[in-house]
Amino acid sequence: MSQSHRSGSLIVVLSAAALLPGCRNTNASPPAPAPPDVSVVTVEPERVALTSDWIATLDGYVNAQIRPQVSGYLVKRDYEEGAVVRKGDVLFEIDPRPFDAAVAQARAQLGQAEAQLGKTARDLARDRPLADQHAIAQSQLDDDVQANLAADATVKAMQATVDTAQLNLGFTKVTSLVDGVAAIATAQIGDLVGPSTLLTTVSQIDPIKAYFPISEQEYLPLADRINSRNGGTPWPAGGGLTLILGDGSVYPRPGAFLAADREIDATTGTIRISAVFPNPRRTLRPGQYGHVRAETKVRTDALLVPQRAVAELQGSFQVRVVGSDNRVSTRAVTPGDRVGSRWIIDAGLSPGVRVVVEGAPTRDGTVVHARPYALPAAAAR
DSSP: OOHHHHHHHHHHHHHHHHHHHHHHHHHOOOOOOOOOEEEEEEOOOEEEEEEEEEEEEEEEEEEEEEOOSSOEEEEEEOSOTTSEEOTTOEEEEEOOHHHHHHHHHHHHHHHHHHHHHHHHHHHHHHHHHHHHTTSSOHHHHHHHHHHHHHHHHHHHHHHHHHHHHHHHHHTTEEEOSSSEEEOOOSSOTTOEEOTTOOOEEEEEEEEEEEEEEEEHHHHGGGHHHHHHTOSSOSSTTOOOBEEEETTSOBOSSOBEEEEEEEEEOTTTOEEEEEEEEOOTTOOOOTTOEEEEEEEEEEEEEEOEEEGGGOEEETTEEEEEEEOTTSBEEEEEEEEEEEETTEEEEEESOOTTOEEEEEEOOOOTTOBOEEEEOOOOGGGGO
């Protein structure tokens, strides 16, 4: 082969080799992007208890206003303010000296009346035989009888006066009417007090009452249970009442329904309900506010999704679901009651459907990679 022929063949080979990389770059396609990740929950029927909350005001089971029954000057306070007192304990003392004098005077008057009664009884005993013998006029005997009856009536009246004076003397020691916690005194030593004076209040707070209003619409389904007086809770779900205190903490002891008021308030359209809570440590006090919670209904086939999975658009509600082919689609749903941070879906979903909770927005038909959503522990309650 000639030298010129070999040189031409080498040029052709090199030219073909140079063209191969260009041809390879022109025909290759970029790799497909990975499907976006989304977090999903699989909807399954659950048994949930639905609750209702009402604003409640606490009050003593019994509130006894301590007022004196006689007038006088206050000379002593016998109880420790804010302490527990028992029924019959002396709380205050009023100056007893005027009442001691009244008792002494009444007893003296009783003695005079008894002496007069004795005299009329002797006159009657002396004159009755004489009248029978016609030694004295019958009219004199009649006068003796009337005088004796009048003296007897005077003795009874004077005895009642003595009893009243002794009772008033006893009232100078003002006692507690119930077992409970005594409030700070509203009267001071040296004050002139009387039956209209409030000295203090004693409240029975173990157990303690809670008052809360429910609407007429809530009351009507419960009316038969409330009026049956069976001693149980009027709510079909049963169970006790829960008290949530002002700081958000839950009172550890459950309460019980006590009574419904006699009327529905025409202004608010509510009826007042009373409940009772054990309070052995006297943590709860009259005047406190809180929330009373009751389980009002039980759903055995509820389909729940996190509230963040539900989108609202112009009054309608939607969720994104992932089908068996891992494609996203949008569904209209009808949400119902809320349970913690989840929503019961009344219509639009069926058991086994995977609902998107978290993930970048995607168009319907997009293929996604679904991974389970970890539901927070608090959300399940």
